[in-house]
Amino acid sequence: MDNFDFIKGEKLQKQIKFLTVIDEMKKILRRNVILGGSRRENDAEHSWHLAMMALILEEYAAEKVDIERVLKIALVHDLVEVYAGDTFAYDEKGNEGKLDRETKAAEKLFGSLEGGQGEYIRSLWDEFEAMETPESRFANAMDRLQPLILNYMTDGHTWKEGDVHAPQIYRRMDIIRTAAPGLWHIVEGIINTSIENGILKP
Secondary structure (H helix, E strand, C coil): CCCCCCCCCHHHHHHHHHHHHHHHHHHCEEEEECCCCCCEEEHHHHHHHHHHHHHHCHHHCCCCCCHHHHHHHHHHCCCCHHHHCCCCCCCHHHHCCHHHHHHHHHHHHHCCCCHHHHHHHHHHHHHHHHCCCHHHHHHHHHHHHHHHHHHHHCCCHHHHHCCCEHHHHHHHHHHHHHHCHHHHHHHHHHHHHHHHCCCCEC
């Protein structure tokens, strides 16, 4: 049931409706699998995990960040996938129309909230996409590091499935080199070890 007419006030009705809509995040499956490989990770799990990574690894940010804002960005960054769906990071063809799909999804999703609140959440999503602030750059670094570690811990599951090669990963991970340089050796270590172990193509 999705009739909330009994809730007092149109604003609160829209807020509760928004919160039920984004529950769909739990159903949106990513290409990565959880540790142990029993099932695919969903968007909600990914967002939680990268938020926790940002909280724990804040000291490695290249620039001083407002961690509260980073966590807000982390919570919001994939909400548009409720309508746009998840696009595999290494799917070149699939990524061609990604920005357009996600922008339309943002207008629909965040526009469902009244005035300032919808605009504020939309601004967090826009900030993540633009990567022009220390907070958004660090959030993006965590967004790249999280699946990298999952892939390493699951014997390159997604890399093998998507026929991913090391240069593609280096390109995608480059934001870590600049936004969290103290963590860059993890990227290099994972890629080099994975090549040596035959779970990633050079």
